[in-house]
Amino acid sequence: MAQRELKMCLPGDTGVGKSSIVWRFVEDSFDPNINLTIGASFMTKTVQYQNEMHKFLIWDTAGQERDSFQALKNWVKELRQHGPPNIVVAIAGNKCDLSDAREVLEKDAKDYADSIHAIFVETSTKNAINIHEVF
Numbered sequence: 001m002a003q004r005e006l007k008m009c010l011p012g013d014t015g016v017g018k019s020s021i022v023w024r025f026v027e028d029s030f031d032p033n034i035n036l037t038i039g040a041s042f043m044t045k046t047v048q049y050q051n052e053m054h055k056f057l058i059w060d061t062a063g064q065e066r067d068s069f070q071a072l073k074n075w076v077k078e079l080r081q082h083g084p085p086n087i088v089v090a091i092a093g094n095k096c097d098l099s100d101a102r103e104v105l106e107k108d109a110k111d112y113a114d115s116i117h118a119i120f121v122e123t124s125t126k127n128a129i130n131i132h133e134v135f
């Protein structure tokens with residue numbers, strides 16, 4: 001069976017849940033005490049889709065900034081300027097289970113995603129919501 005490799009990188013603010021998204025996707029589990037990422041980590045997962053195997057090569061980066069929505073906009077600028085031309089940008093509005101602590105309105109995030117032609121989904125690694133949709 002044919003195999004396709006998909007390279008993915010998860011930039012984003014510290015503590016937003018990047019490692020948790022990878023962990024939920026790769027291991028289908030959630031760790032409330034997951035360690036913060038030092039530098040970067042790398043994981044792979046292979047899934048069959050239609051008649052092809054898809055091997056995800058996933059680089060999870062250590063976040064630094066503190067305003068996650070502004071950090072996202074800075075990352076998108078960097079990716080557009082320096083990334084490959086055929087890059088696909090997907091935005092995960094994570095921790096949607098914590099609706100009382102919401103920091104970014106869903107509409108604002110959706111409008112921004114539309115303006116840059118990015119995929120947008122609200123996710124929860126804790127409750128396993130929309131994780132496969134991101135990937």
Ligand SMILES: Nc1nc2c(ncn2[C@@H]2O[C@H](COP(=O)(O)OP(=O)(O)OP(=O)(O)O)[C@@H](O)[C@H]2O)c(=O)[nH]1
Binds near residue numbers: 062
């Ligand atoms: N309630 C809730 N907590 C989450 C969710 N995703 C992640 N967390 C928690 O948020 C904290 C930070 O998650 P990480 O996955 O380490 O975040 P990160 O973006 O990789 O952080 P850095 O490694 O510092 O860049 C951990 O305590 C997670 O358990 C979620 O969907 N819901």
